[in-house]
Amino acid sequence: MSAQQLFAPIAADMQAVDAVIRQRLHSDVVLIRQVAEYIIHSGGKRLRPALVLFAAGAMGYRGTHHHELAAVVEFIHTATLLHDDVVDESELRRGNKTANALFGNAASVLVGDFLYSRAFQMMVSVNNMRVMDVLSDATNVIAEGEVLQLLNCHDADVEIDDYLRVIRYKTAKLFEAAARLGGILAGADETIETRLAAFGMHLGTAFQIIDDVLDYSADEAETGKHLGDDLAEGKPTLPLIHVMQHGTPEQAALVRGAIENGGRDDFAAVLAAIQSTKALDEARRYAREEADRAIDAISTLPPSIFKDALLQLSDFAVARNY
Numbered sequence: 001m002s003a004q005q006l007f008a009p010i011a012a013d014m015q016a017v018d019a020v021i022r023q024r025l026h027s028d029v030v031l032i033r034q035v036a037e038y039i040i041h042s043g044g045k046r047l048r049p050a051l052v053l054f055a056a057g058a059m060g061y062r063g064t065h066h067h068e069l070a071a072v073v074e075f076i077h078t079a080t081l082l083h084d085d086v087v088d089e090s091e092l093r094r095g096n097k098t099a100n101a102l103f104g105n106a107a108s109v110l111v112g113d114f115l116y117s118r119a120f121q122m123m124v125s126v127n128n129m130r131v132m133d134v135l136s137d138a139t140n141v142i143a144e145g146e147v148l149q150l151l152n153c154h155d156a157d158v159e160i161d162d163y164l165r166v167i168r169y170k171t172a173k174l175f176e177a178a179a180r181l182g183g184i185l186a187g188a189d190e191t192i193e194t195r196l197a198a199f200g201m202h203l204g205t206a207f208q209i210i211d212d213v214l215d216y217s218a219d220e221a222e223t224g225k226h227l228g229d230d231l232a233e234g235k236p237t238l239p240l241i242h243v244m245q246h247g248t249p250e251q252a253a254l255v256r257g258a259i260e261n262g263g264r265d266d267f268a269a270v271l272a273a274i275q276s277t278k279a280l281d282e283a284r285r286y287a288r289e290e291a292d293r294a295i296d297a298i299s300t301l302p303p304s305i306f307k308d309a310l311l312q313l314s315d316f317a318v319a320r321n322y
Helices: 008-024 030-040 047-058 065-088 099-103 105-126 129-152 160-185 190-214 238-246 249-261 267-276 279-297 305-319
Strands: none
Touching: 008 047, 008 065, 008 305, 030 065, 030 099, 030 105, 047 065, 047 160, 047 190, 047 305, 065 099, 065 105, 065 129, 065 160, 099 105, 105 129, 129 160, 160 190, 160 238, 190 238, 190 279, 190 305, 238 249, 238 267, 238 279, 249 267, 267 279, 279 305
16 A cells, blocks of 8 residues: 555645645745744655654544644654764765755754744643653653664664664654644543554654664665665664674674674675675564554554554555565
8 A cells, every 4th residue: 555545544634734844845945944843844754744643643632733743743753854964974864865965964953943833833832731641751752762873873783672772763753642632632531552663663664673673675766865874884783783693793893893894895795785685684574563553553443444544554664665
C-alpha cells in the first residue's frame, strides 16, 4: 500500500493541515520563507502529522484543533531535519539538495530555530496545558536524543540498548507525542491516551530501524539519499552492531574500524559482511516486533476506518522501501 492510499481517509484533513502550514510559514523575512518552504515542500511522507489526524479520528474527535497540532508536529520535525543536516554535513535529502547545501549552515540553523518558536506559538493558540506539556517534553527529549547520537558516533562499543535509546529519544518521541495528542484532543481517558502513546513510540522505533536498514539496502533513487551515509558519519546502527556481535573476528574488526574512522572507503566490504551475517534480516525482525507491539497497543480501540489506517501504518513502516 502506498502512502497516498494509506492517507485516503484523512485526505481532506491533510489539505487543511497544508493550508495551516502555508499560513503559519509566513514571515516578513524573505530568507525564512524560502528555507522553510523549501524543506517542508520537498517531498516528505508526513507520517507524523498524519498520526495526529488518525489518532484523533480513531477517538471520534470532531473539531479543527487537530489540524493546528498536526502542523505543529510537522514544524518540529522539520526543525530537527534542518539541524540534523547541519550536524551530519548532509548534502542530499529526499532526492533534493539539503537546505544547508543550498542556503548555508547558518541559515538552516536559524530557520530551524524559527520553526521551533513558531511551533510553540501555535501550541499556545490551542489553549490546552496538557498539549503544551506533551509537546514541550517531546521537544526536550528529541534534543537529548540528538546529543546522545552525537556521543555514539564513532563509538564501536555501542550496544543494542544504547542504539534503541537514541531511537526512542530522537525519532520515536515525536511519533509518541503525535499519537498522544489525538487522544488528548478527543478527551480520551488516561489508559487510552497511554495506549496511543505506546503505539506511536513502537511505530516510530520500527520506522527508524527500517530507515537504518535502507541505508544499506535501498535504491538511492527511491530513498533520495546516498547509501552509506550512516557509515560515513560513523553511526553504529543495528546492522553494524549485529555484524560485530555475530560475524567473524575479521568482519567485526572491519566494522569496528569503519565506525571509528568514518568515511565510505570500506563500504563495499562492510556491506558484504552485513549480507553474509544476515544483519538486515535481523534488523527487520526487530522492526517487525516493534510494529507488532504497536498493533497490540491499540487492540482495544473501537473499530473504525482510522483504527484500520493505524494498523496499516504499522505494516507500512516495516514493509516500505523508501
